[in-house]
Amino acid sequence: MIRFLYIDPGTGSMLFSVLIGAAATLYFLARAVLIKAKMFFSGGRAAVSLARKAYVIYCEGRQYWNVFKPILDEFEKRQTELCYLTSAQDDPVFTTDYHYIKSEYIGEGNKAFARLNLLAANVVLMTTPGIDVYQLKRSKAVNHYAHVLHATSDATMYRLFGIDYFDSVLLTGDYQAADIRALEQQRGLPAKNLLTVGCSYLDIYAQKIAAIKSDRGGEGAVSADEHPPFTVLVSPSWGPSALLAKYGGRLLDPLVKTGWRIIVRPHPQSKKSEAAMLAALEARYKDCSNLVWDYERDNIHSLAKAAIMISDFSGIIFDYTFLRDKPVLYVNQNIDLRPYDADDICSDENGTVNSDKLWQFRTLKKFGIELKEEMFDNIGGIIQNVSDSAELAQARKQAKEEAWMHQREAGKRIADFMVESAQLAAQNA
Numbered sequence: 001m002i003r004f005l006y007i008d009p010g011t012g013s014m015l016f017s018v019l020i021g022a023a024a025t026l027y028f029l030a031r032a033v034l035i036k037a038k039m040f041f042s043g044g045r046a047a048v049s050l051a052r053k054a055y056v057i058y059c060e061g062r063q064y065w066n067v068f069k070p071i072l073d074e075f076e077k078r079q080t081e082l083c084y085l086t087s088a089q090d091d092p093v094f095t096t097d098y099h100y101i102k103s104e105y106i107g108e109g110n111k112a113f114a115r116l117n118l119l120a121a122n123v124v125l126m127t128t129p130g131i132d133v134y135q136l137k138r139s140k141a142v143n144h145y146a147h148v149l150h151a152t153s154d155a156t157m158y159r160l161f162g163i164d165y166f167d168s169v170l171l172t173g174d175y176q177a178a179d180i181r182a183l184e185q186q187r188g189l190p191a192k193n194l195l196t197v198g199c200s201y202l203d204i205y206a207q208k209i210a211a212i213k214s215d216r217g218g219e220g221a222v223s224a225d226e227h228p229p230f231t232v233l234v235s236p237s238w239g240p241s242a243l244l245a246k247y248g249g250r251l252l253d254p255l256v257k258t259g260w261r262i263i264v265r266p267h268p269q270s271k272k273s274e275a276a277m278l279a280a281l282e283a284r285y286k287d288c289s290n291l292v293w294d295y296e297r298d299n300i301h302s303l304a305k306a307a308i309m310i311s312d313f314s315g316i317i318f319d320y321t322f323l324r325d326k327p328v329l330y331v332n333q334n335i336d337l338r339p340y341d342a343d344d345i346c347s348d349e350n351g352t353v354n355s356d357k358l359w360q361f362r363t364l365k366k367f368g369i370e371l372k373e374e375m376f377d378n379i380g381g382i383i384q385n386v387s388d389s390a391e392l393a394q395a396r397k398q399a400k401e402e403a404w405m406h407q408r409e410a411g412k413r414i415a416d417f418m419v420e421s422a423q424l425a426a427q428n429a
Contacts, residue, residue, distance in 0.1 A: 051120055052120040052121065052122075052141070053083040053119075053120065053121040053122070054081070054082075054121070054122045054123070054422050055075070055080070055081075055082040055083065055121070055122065055123055055125075055418050055419075055422060056082070056083045056084075056085065056119060056121040056123070056124045056125070056142075057071065057072070057082065057083070057084050057085070057124075057125045057126065058085045058086070058087075058112075058116060058124065058125070058126040058128065059084065059085070059086040059087065059088065059091060059093075059126075059127075060087050060112070060126070060127065060128045061087060061088055061268070062088040062090060062091055062092070062297050063268050063297050064127050064150060065088075065091065065092050065093070065297070066200070066201035066204045066205070066298070067127055067148065067150045067200050067201045068084070068200070069092075069200070069204060069411075070200040070203055070204065070410055070411025070412075070414075071125070071200060071410075071411050071414045071415055071418075072084065072093070072096075072098065072101050073411060074411045074412050074414075074415035075100060075101065075415055076098050076099065076100050076101055078100075078415065079099075079100055080100060080419070081100045081101075081102060082100065082101050082102070083102050083104070083121070084101050084102065084103040084104070085103075085104055085106050085112075085115070085116070086103065086104070086105055086106070087105070087106060087107065087108045087109075087112045088105070089105055091103070091105070110135060113135040113136050113137075116136060116139070117136070117137045117139055118139060118141075119139045119141065119142050120139070120141035120142070121139075121141070121142050121143070122142075122143050122144065122421075122422035122423075122425050122426050123142075123143065123144040123145075123146060123418050123421045123422040123425060124139075124142050124144070124145050124146070125146045125147075125148055125170075125414070125418060126145075126146075126147060126148070127147070127148055127149075127150045128147075129147065129158045129159065129162030129163055130158075130159065130161065130162055131145060131147075131165050131166060132164075132165040133160075133161045133162075133164075133165070138165065143422075143425030143426065143428070144167045144168065144421050144422070144424075144425040145165075145166045145167050145168075146166060146167060146168040146169070146170060146417070146418070146421065147163050147166040147168070147169045147170065148169075148170040148197075148200075148414065149169065149170060149171055149172055149176065149199075150201065151172075151315035151318070152172045152173060152199055152202070152315065152318045152319075152322070152403035152404050153315040153318055153359075153360040153403070154176065154179060154342060154358045154359055154360050155169065155171065155176040155179060155180055156179045156180070156183065156340065156341040156342040156344075156345050156358070157313075157315075157340055157341070157342055157358075157360070158340065158341055159339055159340060159341075160339060160340065160341055160343075161341070162341055163180070163192075163341075164183070164187065164189055166192060167192060167193060167421075168192055168193040168194070168195065168417070168421065169192055169193075169194055169195075170195055170196075170197045170414060170417065171194060171195065171196045171197065172196070172197075172198060172199040172202075172403055172404055172405065173196060173402050173403040173404065173405050174196050174402075174405065175359050175402050175403065176194075176196075176359075177194045177196075179342075179345050179358075180192065180194060181194075182344075182345055183341060183344060183345070186344055187344075193421075195413075195417055196405055196406065197406060197409075197410050197413040197414050197417065198404065198405055198406035198407060198408075198409050198410035198413060199403075199404050199407075199410055200410035200411055200414065202319065202322065202323070202404055202407075202410075203407065203408050203409075203410050203411065205300050205303075205319065205323055206323060206407070206408070208298075208300045209300060209303065209304055209323050209324075212300070212301070212304045229260065229261040230260045230261065230307055231260065231261040231262075231263060231305045231306050231307055232255060232258075232260055232261070232262050232263070232306065232307070232308055232309075232310060232383065233263045233265065233302050233303070233305070233306035233308070233309045233310070233320070234251070234252070234255070234262065234263065234264045234265070234309075234310045234311070235263075235264075235265040235267075235299070235302070235309060235310075235311050235314060235316045235320075236266070236267060236311055236312045236314055237267050237311075237312055237313050237314035237315075238266070238267035238269045238270040238273060238274060239273075239274075239339075240336070241312075241313070241334070241335040241336050242267070242270075242312050242313075242314075243310070243311065243312040243331055244264075244266060244270070244274075244277065244278070244281065245274060245277055247331070247373070247376070248277070248280075248281055249281070249284055250373070250376055251310070251331075251376050251379070252264070252281070252284075252285065252291070254376055254377055254378075254379045254380065255291075255379055255380075256285065256288050256290060256291050257380070258379070258380040258383075259290060260290065260380075261290050261292070261305075262290060262291045262292070263292055263293075263294050263302050263305065263306065264281075264291065264292070264293050264294065265293075265294040265295075265299060265302050265316075266278055266293075266295070267314065271295065299316060299319065303319065303320050303323060303324060304324075306320070306324070306326075307326070308326065308327065308328070308329065308383055308386065309326075309328045309329070310328070310329045310330070310331070310371065311328065311329075311330055311331075312330060312331050312335075313330075313335050313360070313361070315360075317330060317364065317368065318360070318399070318403060318404075321367060321396050321399065321400070322396075322399075322400045322403075322404055325393070325396055326388070327367075327368070327369055327386055327388050327392055328367070328368045328369070329368070329369050329370075329371040329382075329383070329386070330364055330368045330369070330370060330371065331370075331371050331372075331373070332370055332372075335355065337353060337355065342355075342358055345357055345358065346358060359402075359403075363395075363399045363402075363403075366395040366398075366399070367392050367395035367396045367399055369386060
């Protein structure tokens with residue numbers, strides 16, 4: 001009888017780490033021997049470090065293209081070579097006419113991590129969290145690891161230890177620094193370099209949404225009786241506390257009955273982690289002509305169409321607010337913060353959680369309109385009666401100023417940071 005060996009995910013991760021560790025040791029030993037040989041045969045002259053890069057960016061998915069494009073454009077403008085490694089076979093970098101950006105597809109998952117764990121570079125920039133936590137390890141031949149935030153919401157809303165082991169974290173707003181410093185103190189971590197650079201993808205979105213408005217001849221007020229059709233965007237986060245997983249049809253049924261156009265844009269991670277839930281909802285509404293699903297890489301077109309947004313704790317609330325300057329409805333999920341770094345910020349010594357300690361939840365209450373479950377059945381009437389106010393508008397303006405600093409400057413600021421960090425790291429290596 002044939003027996004199959006089962007390896008649980010934790011053990012698998014550990015074994016992968018052991019194998020990568022062994023491979024990295026052998027790789028760097030061989031590399032050192034080869035460099036010494038080159039120096040010997042060159043008469044003692046310094047050998048160029050094999051395959052060593054000054055600047056590396058890793059992109060884990062096509063959805064992060066807009067985060068990195070302004071940075072790549074800046075390096076191209078400066079005629080400075082940069083190595084761009086991507087896990088997206090259809091990454092737009094491959095169809096962009098760059099001369100100084102050297103791009104390469106390195107596969108996904110463990111295949112990509114195996115390559116990244118053997119990098120030799122002065123500075124590596126990525127949006128991927130969790131370095132030195134699971135399979136993605138710090139390479140011994142990388143001088144500096146930097147994480148760039150890809151949302152204007154709290155930096156502590158990553159899964160546990162998401163940014164603990166980076167050398168630098170690039171922020172969208174100064175407010176994000178305080179909680180990172182608090183985590184460093186709680187966990188006995190060395191202080192990271194924290195630098196506010198702005199939000200690169202919002203810089204791009206702002207240009208795109210301006211172009212969309214221009215194509216339409218400008219944008220005026222939209223009401224439920226006007227054409228194009230009144231559009232409601234449902235765009236939640238993912239996980240058991242998120243809007244679709246927790247309520248699903250309980251919210252979507254009454255929305256569909258309004259007859260308005262309903263765009264449902266699940267979080268990209270839902271397609272990977274909650275495929276069965278999404279499939280069930282898609283089957284439920286397959287005959288509803290006024291409900292459409294948006295899985296496009298860019299959310300900009302859905303944001304541009306929507307007269308109002310319904311969300312939960314997703315950072316897209318702030319994208320919509322900052323770009324469209326319109327009211328939003330949010331469902332208070334009483335989110336379970338235990339899987340997130342934020343739990344250490346919001347929990348006291350007795351284990352009592354106060355989510356209002358986080359900027360995004362505090363701020364959302366100022367400019368958002370809470371939608372409670374008992375209000376779902378009357379969702380059409382509630383949306384029709386939503387009214388903006390000077391108070392809400394001022395709260396949106398203040399939030400934007402706090403969370404999206406250095407507008408239209410992120411690409412340049414991040415490039416400046418990478419150049420300076422690479423030079424400093426090389427000097428200290």
